[in-house]
Amino acid sequence: MKKSVYSMCGMCTVRCPIRVESENNKVTWIEGNQHILGGALCAKGSAGPALVADRERPQQPLIREGARGEGRWQKVSWPTALDYISNKLKKIKTEYGPESVVLSSRGGPWQNMYKTFIHAFGSPNYTNHDCTCGRNTHHASLSINGVGRKGFIYDIKNAKHLILFGRNMFASLRIGENLQTMDMLENGGKLTYVDVRQTMTGIKADRFFQVRPGTDYALILAMIHELIRRDAYDADFVERYVSGFDELTYFVEQYTPDWAAKECGIKAKAIHAFIDEIIPAMPKVIFHPGWNLSRYKDSFYASRGLHILNVLMGNIEQKGGLLIPKGPGDCGVKGLRALDCPKPDIKRADGVGWKYKHFDKGPGLAHLFFDAMEKEDPYPVKAWIAMRHDPFSGMPDPQRQKMSFEHCDLLVSIDTHYSEFGWFSDVILPESTYLERESTICVQKSLKPRLAIRKRAVEPEFDTKPGWWIFKQLAERVDIGEYFPYNSAEELWSWQLEPTGFTIADFDAKGFVPLTDEPIMYDPLKLEGQFNTPSGKIEIISKKLEDAGLPSLKEYQSPIKPPKGMFRLVYGRSAVHSHGHTTNNPLLSELMPENSLWINTRAADKLGIANGDLVNVSSEDESYSGPMHAHVVDYIHPEAVYMVHGFGKQIPLQTRSYHAGISDQKLMIGKLDDWDQAGGAINLCESFVLVRRSVRNPKRRVEL
Numbered sequence: 268m269k270k271s272v273y274s275m276c277g278m279c280t281v282r283c284p285i286r287v288e289s290e291n292n293k294v295t296w297i298e299g300n301q302h303i304l305g306g307a308l309c310a311k312g313s314a315g316p317a318l319v320a321d322r323e324r325p326q327q328p329l330i331r332e333g334a335r336g337e338g339r340w341q342k343v344s345w346p347t348a349l350d351y352i353s354n355k356l357k358k359i360k361t362e363y364g365p366e367s368v369v370l371s372s373r374g375g376p377w378q379n380m381y382k383t384f385i386h387a388f389g390s391p392n393y394t395n396h397d398c399t400c401g402r403n404t405h406h407a408s409l410s411i412n413g414v415g416r417k418g419f420i421y422d423i424k425n426a427k428h429l430i431l432f433g434r435n436m437f438a439s440l441r442i443g444e445n446l447q448t449m450d451m452l453e454n455g456g457k458l459t460y461v462d463v464r465q466t467m468t469g470i471k472a473d474r475f476f477q478v479r480p481g482t483d484y485a486l487i488l489a490m491i492h493e494l495i496r497r498d499a500y501d502a503d504f505v506e507r508y509v510s511g512f513d514e515l516t517y518f519v520e521q522y523t524p525d526w527a528a529k530e531c532g533i534k535a536k537a538i539h540a541f542i543d544e545i546i547p548a549m550p551k552v553i554f555h556p557g558w559n560l561s562r563y564k565d566s567f568y569a570s571r572g573l574h575i576l577n578v579l580m581g582n583i584e585q586k587g588g589l590l591i592p593k594g595p596g597d598c599g600v601k602g603l604r605a606l607d608c609p610k611p612d613i614k615r616a617d618g619v620g621w622k623y624k625h626f627d628k629g630p631g632l633a634h635l636f637f638d639a640m641e642k643e644d645p646y647p648v649k650a651w652i653a654m655r656h657d658p659f660s661g662m663p664d665p666q667r668q669k670m671s672f673e674h675c676d677l678l679v680s681i682d683t684h685y686s687e688f689g690w691f692s693d694v695i696l697p698e699s700t701y702l703e704r705e706s707t708i709c710v711q712k713s714l715k716p717r718l719a720i721r722k723r724a725v726e727p728e729f730d731t732k733p734g735w736w737i738f739k740q741l742a743e744r745v746d747i748g749e750y751f752p753y754n755s756a757e758e759l760w761s762w763q764l765e766p767t768g769f770t771i772a773d774f775d776a777k778g779f780v781p782l783t784d785e786p787i788m789y790d791p792l793k794l795e796g797q798f799n800t801p802s803g804k805i806e807i808i809s810k811k812l813e814d815a816g817l818p819s820l821k822e823y824q825s826p827i828k829p830p831k832g833m834f835r836l837v838y839g840r841s842a843v844h845s846h847g848h849t850t851n852n853p854l855l856s857e858l859m860p861e862n863s864l865w866i867n868t869r870a871a872d873k874l875g876i877a878n879g880d881l882v883n884v885s886s887e888d889e890s891y892s893g894p895m896h897a898h899v900v901d902y903i904h905p906e907a908v909y910m911v912h913g914f915g916k917q918i919p920l921q922t923r924s925y926h927a928g929i930s931d932q933k934l935m936i937g938k939l940d941d942w943d944q945a946g947g948a949i950n951l952c953e954s955f956v957l958v959r960r961s962v963r964n965p966k967r968r969v970e971l
């Protein structure tokens with residue numbers, strides 16, 4: 268039987284809208300939703316059917332038999348696995364208190380379900396991946412604008428100039444944003460790209476600044492300096508909405524383009540030419556404030572600087588600028604009902620909210636649980652449930668994490684794959700893939716907000732279950748079933764939709780429910796009330812930061828040079844992989860089977876490394892090392908080496924990715940403790956590695 272359903276991609280967490288065709292329970296075609304993406308989809312999105320068919324993923328619940336990480340598993344039924352987990356959870360609750368259980372997830376629109384579970388269980392310790400992703404950007408925006416990272420959307424399509432600092436969008440994809448950028452370029456808009464190496468995005472750009480690693484903040488300060496010096500900023504906007512501008516003017520006086528040019532290794536002339544170009548394009552100029560900015564010691568301040576540049580452009584709620592996303596309330600529609608349970612009034616184990624008062628309490632900071640585990644301070648952490656999260660891939664130094672996790676009595680991985688953490692854990696609950704399950708309905712805020720849904724395209728290939736079912740079953744077993752008032756996905760959807768007046772049939776026509784026909788814009792001269800800061804203004808000086816003993820305007824400090832013989836390790840994404848969970852996909856592993864080490868030609872020459880040679884890459888303390896092929900290029904800064912994240916996996920049942928390439932996070936020794944006290948994120952790019960030509964290279968290459 269042929270079927271066509273609208274749904275939502277799940278090959279990465281961008282969640283593009285899709286339409287899926289199937290025949291006799293086999294997916295035969297996937298495309299981007301024509302009404303939103305005009306059919307566009309990335310390679311990963313197209314590889315969904317290979318994920319469903321992949322037998323190298325867990326096919327039923329598994330309980331560990333041998334030692335942790337040994338890989339001996341007992342195949343069990345769902346009731347057995349769920350009983351096992353709930354009995355352990357109850358025991359831990361009695362012995363140590365409910366707060367000793369942590370639940371981490373990938374965040375996103377379905378986190379209400381996971382938060383409800385852990386809060387109703389009695390623990391405040393919900394966390395997510397974001398300390399290695401967007402936390403610095405999020406906190407930067409909160410500290411200035413009073414709204415978080417998702418408090419703005421970027422009207423790239425209508426912009427005249429888009430500036431990206433290491434936002435490598437044509438590899439690190441978000442299809443909607445990519446399409447908008449292509450439209451902008453076609454309409455004559457300009458793209459400026461800043462990176463330590465040339466990239467898929469850089470080659471589409473009109474201007475490329477190749478900077479010394481870790482010097483973005485210097486370039487940003489010089490841009491602010493020059494715009495203020497030339498009086499080329501939106502003075503009316505600043506007057507109306509901004510506080511602390513005088514302090515900013517005084518602070519940036521020292522940071523001239525000449526100074527920044529030297530610091531970054533670029534030409535002052537190019538900075539001036541850039542400023543000349545953006546002035547006439549104002550306010551249709553977007554400085555992207557960054558996404559994965561868990562990189563350098565000052566990435567938080569760099570992101571704040573990018574927000575300040577947007578403020579100088581006066582681009583908020585302007586066509587071609589930063590727009591405030593609109594929700595159901597703006598359309599006169601009541602919002603969706605959501606699963607909910609108030610957070611228990613207990614200190615978080617990561618210290619967020621009481622020890623670190625300046626951070627958003629929401630998901631806390633995942634890396635701060637390890638200390639708590641080891642020292643049992645403020646209390647013991649005895650269980651960790653990872654829902655669509657792989658701490659060993661997503662966070663640095665899994666070697667140290669393993670030692671900390673040994674303090675736990677229960678580790679659970681709810682995953683579609685064997686994750687590195689799952690392989691080490693006590694129980695694996697296999698979730699059905701995104702094509703085989705439904706998810707709760709969510710609101711997608713924008714100028715034209717909509718309700719979006721993931722529907723099941725095919726029945727599960729194996730004995731796997733959807734998340735909504737797993738959490739309901741676990742909840743009932745630990746006596747909090749009343750927080751999950753449904754027995755089927757349809758019941759859950761109806762319950763969610765009730766206040767809105769829509770029904771599930773309303774999704775049939777387009778795959779989503781539009782809440783308005785016309786885009787909603789606020790009057791840019793009446794933005795009072797939109798900035799949720801203490802003063803209601805855009806605050807360049809943040810009292811919250813200053814109260815925490817942190818500066819609002821931080822003096823620039825030059826990044827340290829790599830120790831002799833070493834390189835700074837920088838990482839990023841490939842357009843055909845999603846972090847670590849597609850490297851074993853049958854199709855995608857063919858497109859990119861392993862990662863390589865990008866190294867500058869001159870630096871490689873000095874080490875006798877030729878393109879394609881095997882090199883050994885070792886962590887700073889040489890406790891982890893491995894071989895990979897060198898990709899010798901001119902267009903990477905000589906202080907840095909670069910690799911794509913997600914490789915070097917060590918799960919024998921995943922034969923395509925087993926020991927394919929090298930893992931960047933395993934090279935990041937000690938980085939769990941190297942984090943930004945102001946932004947909250949881990950400083951992933953503050954790692955150095957040793958590179959040597961491998962003795963395994965043949966002495967001479969013979970063409971056979």
Ligand SMILES: Nc1nc2c(c(=O)[nH]1)N[C@H]1C(S)=C(S)[C@@H](COP(=O)(O)OP(=O)(O)OC[C@H]3O[C@@H](n4cnc5c(=O)[nH]c(N)nc54)[C@H](O)[C@@H]3O)O[C@H]1N2
Nearest residue numbers: 399655656657661681682683684686698846847848912932
């Ligand atoms: N060294 C280094 N560290 C990094 C990064 C880096 O580039 N280098 N990148 C950082 C960034 S930006 C991020 S966002 C994080 C990502 O870190 P994570 O969020 O941990 O990574 P993911 O690989 O996206 O997904 C985690 C797990 O979710 C599983 N999964 C995928 N789909 C599903 C599903 O439908 N259901 C369930 N239950 N599980 C699913 C995957 O199999 C995987 O095991 O890592 C960060 N850490």
Ligand SMILES: Nc1nc2c(c(=O)[nH]1)N[C@H]1C(S)=C(S)[C@@H](COP(=O)(O)OP(=O)(O)OC[C@H]3O[C@@H](n4cnc5c(=O)[nH]c(N)nc54)[C@H](O)[C@@H]3O)O[C@H]1N2
Nearest residue numbers: 433434435439440461462480481558559839840842845846
């Ligand atoms: N294909 C694909 N797309 C994805 C994802 C995926 O896994 N695969 N993941 C999604 C997620 S979770 C995220 S967070 C985003 C991340 O998207 P981005 O924020 O664009 O992050 P990365 O891909 O980590 O890009 C890192 C870039 O920063 C550069 N860089 C390193 N040091 C410096 C520096 O000092 N200055 C500058 N200017 N650049 C520097 C690196 O060379 C690299 O090109 O991508 C999303 N999109």
Ligand code: SF4
Nearest residue numbers: 276279282283309312
């Ligand atoms: S970017 Fe690609 S993989 Fe990610 S949701 Fe969109 S189509 Fe799927």
Ligand SMILES: [Mo]
Nearest residue numbers: 399400401559
């Ligand atoms: Mo991310």
